[in-house]
Amino acid sequence: MKKLIIAFYIFLVPSFLNAAPTVEVLHWWTSGGEAKALQVLKDDFAKQGGIWKDMPVAGGGGDAAMQTLKARIVANDAPAAAQIKGPTIQEYDEEGVVAPYNVNAVAKAEKWDKLLSKQVAGHMKCDDGKSYCAAPVNIHRIDWFWANKKVLDSNGIKMPTSWADFNSAADKLQAKGIIPLAHGSQPWQDATVFEAVALGIGGNKFYKKAFVDLDPKTLGGSTMVKVFDQMRKLKNYTDAGSPGRDWNVATGMVMEGKAAFQIMGDWAKGEFAAAGMEPGKDYLCSPTPSNNGYLYNVDSFIFYKNAGKDKVEGQKLLASLIMGKNFQKVFNIYKGSIPARLDVSMDDFDICAKKSNADLNTASKKGGLMPSFAHGMALRGAQKGAIQDVVTDHFNTDMSSQEAAKKVAAAVKASL
Amino acid sequence: MYWVKKNLPKIVISPSFALLAWFVYGFILWTAYISFTKSKILPKYDLWGVGQYFRLWSMDRWHTSVSNLFIYTVLFLTLCIVIGVILAILLDQKIRGEGVLRTIYLYPMALSFIVTGTAWKWIMNPTMGIEKFFIDIGFVNFTFDWLVTSGMSIYCVVIAGVWQSSGFIMAIFLAGLRSIDDEIIKAAKIDGAGIFSIYTKIVLPMMRPVFMSAIVILVHLSIKSYDLIIALTAGGPGTSSDMPAIFMTQYAFNRSEVALASSSAMMMFLTVTAIVIPYLYSELKREDGKE
Numbered sequence: 001m002k003k004l005i006i007a008f009y010i011f012l013v014p015s016f017l018n019a020a021p022t023v024e025v026l027h028w029w030t031s032g033g034e035a036k037a038l039q040v041l042k043d044d045f046a047k048q049g050g051i052w053k054d055m056p057v058a059g060g061g062g063d064a065a066m067q068t069l070k071a072r073i074v075a076n077d078a079p080a081a082a083q084i085k086g087p088t089i090q091e092y093d094e095e096g097v098v099a100p101y102n103v104n105a106v107a108k109a110e111k112w113d114k115l116l117s118k119q120v121a122g123h124m125k126c127d128d129g130k131s132y133c134a135a136p137v138n139i140h141r142i143d144w145f146w147a148n149k150k151v152l153d154s155n156g157i158k159m160p161t162s163w164a165d166f167n168s169a170a171d172k173l174q175a176k177g178i179i180p181l182a183h184g185s186q187p188w189q190d191a192t193v194f195e196a197v198a199l200g201i202g203g204n205k206f207y208k209k210a211f212v213d214l215d216p217k218t219l220g221g222s223t224m225v226k227v228f229d230q231m232r233k234l235k236n237y238t239d240a241g242s243p244g245r246d247w248n249v250a251t252g253m254v255m256e257g258k259a260a261f262q263i264m265g266d267w268a269k270g271e272f273a274a275a276g277m278e279p280g281k282d283y284l285c286s287p288t289p290s291n292n293g294y295l296y297n298v299d300s301f302i303f304y305k306n307a308g309k310d311k312v313e314g315q316k317l318l319a320s321l322i323m324g325k326n327f328q329k330v331f332n333i334y335k336g337s338i339p340a341r342l343d344v345s346m347d348d349f350d351i352c353a354k355k356s357n358a359d360l361n362t363a364s365k366k367g368g369l370m371p372s373f374a375h376g377m378a379l380r381g382a383q384k385g386a387i388q389d390v391v392t393d394h395f396n397t398d399m400s401s402q403e404a405a406k407k408v409a410a411a412v413k414a415s416l
Numbered sequence: 417m418y419w420v421k422k423n424l425p426k427i428v429i430s431p432s433f434a435l436l437a438w439f440v441y442g443f444i445l446w447t448a449y450i451s452f453t454k455s456k457i458l459p460k461y462d463l464w465g466v467g468q469y470f471r472l473w474s475m476d477r478w479h480t481s482v483s484n485l486f487i488y489t490v491l492f493l494t495l496c497i498v499i500g501v502i503l504a505i506l507l508d509q510k511i512r513g514e515g516v517l518r519t520i521y522l523y524p525m526a527l528s529f530i531v532t533g534t535a536w537k538w539i540m541n542p543t544m545g546i547e548k549f550f551i552d553i554g555f556v557n558f559t560f561d562w563l564v565t566s567g568m569s570i571y572c573v574v575i576a577g578v579w580q581s582s583g584f585i586m587a588i589f590l591a592g593l594r595s596i597d598d599e600i601i602k603a604a605k606i607d608g609a610g611i612f613s614i615y616t617k618i619v620l621p622m623m624r625p626v627f628m629s630a631i632v633i634l635v636h637l638s639i640k641s642y643d644l645i646i647a648l649t650a651g652g653p654g655t656s657s658d659m660p661a662i663f664m665t666q667y668a669f670n671r672s673e674v675a676l677a678s679s680s681a682m683m684m685f686l687t688v689t690a691i692v693i694p695y696l697y698s699e700l701k702r703e704d705g706k707e
Contacts, residue, residue, distance in 0.1 A: 063665075063670060066670065067669050070457075070458065074459060088457070088672070091456065091457045092457060095457060095460075185652065185653055185654075186650060187652070187654070187655070239543060240543055240564055241541055241542055241543030241544065241564065243564040243569075243649075243652050243653035244563075244564070244649060244652050381670055381672035382671050384671075385666070385667075385671040389477055389654075392653075392654045393654040393655055393656070394654075395654065396566050396652065396654035396656065397566040397567075397654060397656070411476075414474060414475065
């Protein structure tokens with residue numbers, strides 16, 4: 001009997017006492033730098049008296065996490081927050097699993113509208129842009145060239161400022177037996193390179209019309225053909241082992257000097273840093289050639305419909321901490337990205353991050369700030385996937401550029 | 417009390433039967449229902465019609481997946497059985513060290529497909545595997561780049577799959593060969609039959625049930641195949657080694673196309689049903705007829 005009573009207390013009493021803010025957070029930041037970056041948030045949350053229930057789902061760049069998340073939502077047991085970004089936020093809202101926007105009150109009180117750029121804020125809002133339902137943690141830049149400084153110096157090559165520039169540098173390197181472009185031909189990496197090329201060759205207006213507005217004429221038009229022509233050139237600058245290679249292995253090729261360049265988002269810095277290499281000294285970073293363009297990927301946490309005071313308070317506290325200056329700074333130094341919040345000092349960041357921040361402002365003024373389609377910021381899953389399939393098939397077969405452009409337009413149409 | 421005794425077997429199996437009915441057949445029906453809706457990121461229950469099936473069959477990628485499945489299943493099945501039977505017959509010749517050899521051939525089955533896939537990925541990678549090895553020892557013009565060539569990578573999946581599964585098929589056939597009465601073979605020898613015709617005319621035809629188990633096991637393995645491809649090619653290069661199982665997972669979980677994914681799942685289900693059920697039916701019927 002005594003044991004029964006004890007058991008009763010163990011199971012039931014805490015649920016009465018447990019009014020502390022509680023959040024259950026689903027994420028896939030489980031690798032070294034990312035886990036360290038997230039620990040900052042966990043510590044902040046605990047310091048404020050909150051209870052953090054971690055729900056890491058490792059593997060597959062979030063594929064496994066998506067399965068878990070959908071199962072939980074269908075079972076009417078959504079976690080408090082999940083690592084969801086881009087138009088997927090609004091897609092979930094349309095399914096009715098995000099309202100009543102528990103964190104909107106916090107956003108209004110802390111004036112997020114002033115702390116975030118308009119474009120970033122737009123991604124965080126549900127309910128036709130009326131209420132905040134997500135909080136941004138960072139801004140990654142996608143359109144970067146990473147290069148081995150020694151290799152460039154010894155061959156008399158500077159960071160390219162146009163795609164023609166890059167092509168001639170690449171020809172020179174190839175003649176000397178150096179792989180010009182380190183690349184892992186996985187669908188998402190092909191799409192990453194493709195969008196950088198599209199922004200550079202097609203220009204800002206073309207990019208927006210094609211990958212944000214999905215204009216059929218632009219998708220199948222002559223500019224798109226030119227973009228695919230450049231992709232074919234890039235394919236010839238990669239090595240035979242490229243298909244299926246992981247991105248960090250490709251980064252390793254640049255570090256070892258086997259390859260000269262890589263086109264990848266700024267998380268690549270983490271690999272260089274882990275090898276003890278310094279930006280500007282051992283490796284170089286510069287944006288891929290474009291007319292003041294900037295492709296961004298904003299990671300964020302969406303806040304699902306949750307009931308119960310402790311959970312709602314937990315969501316509010318988490319939202320406020322994510323937007324806190326301390327977290328935005330420390331997290332992004334670990335992650336390689338820059339803060340989403342505008343008023344964080346960039347002093348402690350490296351030169352690549354500083355450049356990213358400066359370019360972001362210029363691009364924003366000159367109309368070159370574009371959401372990355374390859375990383376799910378510009379389009380919903382179905383359309384993004386449709387374009388990505390064609391891009392990766394073109395890159396890995398001898399499909400002509402004309403046919404590829406035609407297929408892009410057709411695939412997008414079929415996916416709508 | 418008598419009633420309980422009489423019905424005890426039914427009572428004992430009914431919970432597992434109910435669970436099976438719900439979690440297997442119930443969810444098959446649920447998937448079928450979802451495939452007739454317009455579900456995007458989460459399941460929705462408003463019926464729409466057969467539109468998803470039309471969309472599915474208009475997609476290049478689905479056609480690639482289906483033809484890959486066909487190539488893979490046919491080659492995987494044939495090669496596994498041919499190699500399995502040959503190995504089994506060779507081992508059946510009462511040779512020395514049979515125990516060791518049997519273990520060696522069976523061992524790949526102990527590995528998971530992920531391990532097999534990763535190992536073969538390295539072996540067949542042109543910059544570090546077989547191709548590099550032959551170039552390094554002097555065959556400068558040697559090429560083996562199937563893994564990175566669209567349209568050929570599916571054959572790499574076949575190679576890895578056959579390597580893993582043929583030993584297991586050998587074990588099944590070896591057990592079958594051992595169960596055949598020696599007297600029959602002796603009688604055939606006395607009648608003057610050669611070793612080749614003993615096997616092709618007498619022993620193998622007697623092993624029809626063994627062929628049936630092998631075929632059922634291999635067909636369902638190949639239709640389900642997912643992990644091997646994920647580890648070996650991840651569907652690449654491009655989407656050239658895609659398979660229906662990968663197609664389905666990607667559309668359901670990455671691309672907010674739950675209904676389309678469900679329709680592809682139904683197509684897989686119907687394929688399995690269309691191949692396996694008639695085969696089982698005809699084989700079982702034949703056995704009934706014998707008795």
